[in-house]
Ligand SMILES: O=C(O)CCC(=O)C(=O)O
């Protein structure tokens with residue numbers, strides 16, 4: 001099947017229908033670990049990449065991925081995060097890496113993003129791709145928030161993603177806040193496409209998707225191809241404050257195949273995913289995408 005994208009190819013996509021009836025594996029909340037105070041030094045400035053890419057240079061076991069992401073998260077201070085919860089990493093898939101992080105963002109910061117997004121009065125129908133097209137592919141509404149609008153929340157998010165990915169905050173787009181009302185969805189797509197290699201800012205090498213509010217029914221994020229067993233499709237149930245992190249290209253930074261920011265990055269089609277229709281209540285998410293080059297702080301999006 002041809003690659004699907006958040007950009008131009010979406011029109012030709014359809015959800016894969018495997019010959020075997022898929023087993024849906026829904027990732028739900030794990031028991032919450034008790035808060036453990038952080039003993040590491042504070043990160044007082046916007047990060048410039050506190051961890052190297054080295055970890056991602058080769059295929060890792062699930063436990064290696066979990067331990068690495070957990071350490072990256074623990075390295076980031078929670079001082080400005082006002083909930084007494086410690087983020088916990090759970091590996092949905094180690095190859096390709098797909099990590100679910102509970103308590104990635106505090107409840108109050110989730111609310112801060114939703115309130116700020118709402119108060120802009122600028123939420124418009126979501127689009128796909130650099131052409132900013134609206135279609136039935138994506139029926140939610142969107143607003144972009146920059147660092148000035150949500151300074152602390154934006155910094156906390158950037159620090160955590162920087163720690164995990166090894167890319168500094170200036171490689172990240174602004175925050176894209178998305179609201180799904182009942183009946184709305186985002187069909188199967190990838191967050192980057194090979195054609196983005198032609199752009200100055202290049203493709204979205206990594207995605208961090210944060211769940212700001214969970215619907216009462218539906219709205220799972222579906223990954224039909226990430227599990228090695230093709231009969232298994234992964235569905236992640238939104239939970240407020242949780243996030244998923246994944247790489248969108250075959251070449252992970254630090255790997256032998258990764259030859260610097262100028263290289264051609266091949267979209268990993270196993271990372272196709274969809275926001276399933278919301279069947280009750282409202283779902284809010286926030287995207288922060290990472291690029292292989294300096295994206296320029298304050299730039300709105302692709
Ligand atoms: O809403 C979801 O679960 C997925 C959203 C998504 O994939 C996107 O915004 O690119």
Ligand SMILES: [Fe+2]
Nearest residue numbers: 189190191273
């Ligand atoms: Fe996506």
